[in-house]
Amino acid sequence: MKILVTGGAGFIGSHFVRTLLAGGYPPFADSTVVVLDKLTYAGNLANLDPVRDHPAFTFVEGDILDVRLVDELLSEADAVVHFAAESHVDRSILGAADFVMTNVVGTQTLLDASLRHDLERFVHVSTDEVYGSIDSGSWPESHPLEPNSPYSASKASSDLIARSYARTHGLDVVITRCSNNYGPYQFPEKVIPLFVTNLIDGLPVPLYGDGLNMRDWLHVDDHCRGIALVLDRGRPGEVYNIGGGTELSNRELTERLRAGSLRAASAGRHLRCRSPTRPSTWSPRSMSCSAYTWAWTRFDDINGHYRR
Numbered sequence: 001m002k003i004l005v006t007g008g009a010g011f012i013g014s015h016f017v018r019t020l021l022a023g024g025y026p027p028f029a030d031s032t033v034v035v036l037d038k039l040t041y042a043g044n045l046a047n048l049d050p051v052r053d054h055p056a057f058t059f060v061e062g063d064i065l066d067v068r069l070v071d072e073l074l075s076e077a078d079a080v081v082h083f084a085a086e087s088h089v090d091r092s093i094l095g096a097a098d099f100v101m102t103n104v105v106g107t108q109t110l111l112d113a114s115l116r117h118d119l120e121r122f123v124h125v126s127t128d129e130v131y132g133s134i135d136s137g138s139w140p141e142s143h144p145l146e147p148n149s150p151y152s153a154s155k156a157s158s159d160l161i162a163r164s165y166a167r168t169h170g171l172d173v174v175i176t177r178c179s180n181n182y183g184p185y186q187f188p189e190k191v192i193p194l195f196v197t198n199l200i201d202g203l204p205v206p207l208y209g210d211g212l213n214m215r216d217w218l219h220v221d222d223h224c225r226g227i228a229l230v231l232d233r234g235r236p237g238e239v240y241n242i243g244g245g246t247e248l249s250n251r252e253l254t255e256r257l258r259a260g261s262l263r264a265a266s267a268g269r270h271l272r273c274r275s276p277t278r279p280s281t282w283s284p285r286s287m288s289c290s291a292y293t294w295a296w297t298r299f300d301d302i303n304g305h306y307r308r
């Protein structure tokens with residue numbers, strides 16, 4: 001199968017490509033992969049270094065909004081796995097235009113070209129953030145979309161556009177909605193790498209509001225296995241939630257990261273900790289030098305972030 005992977009130089013897309021070309025998804029062992037990526041601030045060619053010389057791999061720098069380029073690439077493809085997106089909630093609150101262009105119009109551009117070239121399968125990688133907030137429990141795939149941020153609204157819009165191409169045109173579209181990912185190669189503005197690097201640098205970690213916002217967490221490898229499964233066996237027109245079943249408040253997550261940093265430090269590094277409840281006091285922990293510190297900074301919660 002010839003697979004076009006959009007956004008394949010980003011965090012999740014590059015994991016998918018590296019794993020696929022390492023033989024991690026047996027149904028696609030003989031596949032070729034073309035990555036189309038604009039290399040925005042979030043895209044990094046180094047994420048693809050391990051497969052750069054693989055004979056089944058091609059990289060194309062370009063924009064999913066470029067109709068001619070997309071048309072040319074899709075004329076050669078059997079399937080698309082569509083990761084490319086503007087993906088950071090906070091950036092979408094500062095300015096939504098890029099989010100609407102890339103996430104909505106970019107998706108529509110890919111879908112139109114897929115129709116023209118009679119594509120076998122289009123996997124649209126979406127997010128559970130399209131559902132919005134919930135007080136308890138979890139969402140079924142049939143739950144109405146009630147996105148809260150411009151990011152999640154743009155993803156919800158692209159979900160609905162993708163769904164409409166399945167319903168109206170019979171295009172073989174499958175949509176995945178995954179919870180929060182963590183793992184290697186994640187851009188350091190996202191919460192886990194940001195908190196880990198802040199802890200390493202002895203800086204406070206930023207927590208919104210009371211830190212009790214709940215998130216479900218999933219390793220990127222598990223997410224990508226889910227996407228490969230959907231690419232292989234998903235039912236046309238279907239939506240698949242992909243979750244990890246590890247729900248943590250941001251405060252619990254922070255505690256776990258701090259504990260991990262402490263363990264790493266006690267394995268050979270030195271640290272000292274600052275109490276989050278008494279930020280002005282330092283409590284040295286049996287070690288002398290301050291490679292690691294611990295404190296958090298409260299930020300007012302902002303619209304678009306949701307409690308669960």
Ligand SMILES: NC(=O)c1ccc[n+]([C@@H]2O[C@H](COP(=O)([O-])OP(=O)(O)OC[C@H]3O[C@@H](n4cnc5c(N)ncnc54)[C@H](O)[C@@H]3O)[C@@H](O)[C@H]2O)c1
Nearest residue numbers: 007009010011012038039040042043063064084085127181
């Ligand atoms: N990170 C998560 O926790 C998470 C969870 C669920 C779903 N998702 C979804 O998974 C997908 C990938 O997320 P990620 O965390 O890897 O994002 P990312 O920001 O790390 O990567 C996005 C990639 O898309 C590329 N890109 C952006 N605009 C482009 C354009 N116009 N044309 C071509 N390429 C472009 C970037 O250069 C980058 O390589 C997104 O669609 C996101 O909504 C992410």
